[in-house]
Amino acid sequence: MKYPSALIASAVAAVLLIPGIANASFVLDTGAPTGTGAPLSLSTSQFIAGEFAVTAGDTIVDVSAYLTQGAGEPGDTFTFDIYSNTGFTSRANSRPAAVYSATGTFTANGWNTTAVNWTPTSTGDYWLALQVASTTNTRGLDAPLETSASTGTAPALGFAYAGSNGQYTLSSAYPIGLEVADAAPVPLPASFLLLLSGVGAAFGVSLRRREPLAG
DSSP: OOHHHHHHHHHHHHHHHSTTOOSOEEEEEOOSOOOOSOOEEEBTTBEEEEEEEEOTTOOEEEEEEEEBOTTOOTTOEEEEEEEESTTTTSOTTTSOOOSEEEEEEOOSSEEEEEEEEEOOSSOEEEEEEEEOOOTTTOSOEEEOBOSSTTOSSBOOSEEEEEOTTOOEEEOTTOOBOEEEEEOOOOOOOHHHHHHHHHHHHHHHHHHHHHSOOOO
């Protein structure tokens, strides 16, 4: 009989269709900015950052920033720098080095995502900072603002900006669009587990029916 294979295929399709099943979850998700007013500028004289909490051993797989073109162009690059909370607001020349860095590339207005592979060794608060090394990397990208500092499914613990001196200042007045995704699996719902048990039972019945009769 072929119907057990069809049942298994149906079960796989059901996995893909069940809302909430995913291979990643957010430790920072401020949501797409819907605020009004002038956006912040990401350039050599303006860095911006958001704070989030993470557990030691988590694997961070993606970081994203909601950006629009501004004075820049598609292909302009910047860095996603992750800093420990300790000493983050110190002067630029005395701030501890970033614990992880990745190159971000502006592709189009909206979410610009970079795949990363960072596993923090310590549980605590960290900052995702958007920084630009030189005007040859980017001529300036815009970061639209959120309606408040507490939007999204995993709101930022805080926001900060750094001027031309590179020293960060905490400010809830600059909520931007940021996301940090980890690879923590999302639990399967009970309905799907019941479906799997049903498929297994049907497959077992099929095997018994196909066993040859004893001579």
